Amino acid sequence: MAETQKTKKKAPAPKGGGKKSCSVKDCKRAYRAKGFCFFHYAKWRRGEVEGRPARYDTCHKEACKKKIVGHGLCQEHFDAWKASRKSAKRNTEAAPAAAPAA
Ligand SMILES: [Zn+2]
Numbered sequence: 001m002a003e004t005q006k007t008k009k010k011a012p013a014p015k016g017g018g019k020k021s022c023s024v025k026d027c028k029r030a031y032r033a034k035g036f037c038f039f040h041y042a043k044w045r046r047g048e049v050e051g052r053p054a055r056y057d058t059c060h061k062e063a064c065k066k067k068i069v070g071h072g073l074c075q076e077h078f079d080a081w082k083a084s085r086k087s088a089k090r091n092t093e094a095a096p097a098a099a100p101a102a
Pocket residue numbers: 022023024027028029036037038039040041
């Protein structure tokens with residue numbers, strides 16, 4: 001009987017089904033989210049993973065495709081967000097901070 005086993009070392013990283021693991025080359029850390037381990041996930045969120053776009057390249061607002069200038073929002077929505085925060089603070093201190101949830 002011929003052995004069909006090819007090589008013992010470096011099995012390809014599992015994708016989708018089965019156990020997930022960090023998709024960054026040579027990273028053996030436990031899977032966390034978005035195809036990364038906790039370490040690279042954090043880096044990716046900061047836009048520090050090479051060759052991977054940060055969480056959002058464009059404004060978080062649905063149907064808005066403008067470029068991000070700050071806080072995950074385009075200039076227009078960023079200004080609107082700042083304005084809404086300001087007015088919310090003025091009107092009622094009880095309003096919770098509207099930080100974009102992950
Ligand atoms: Zn990793």
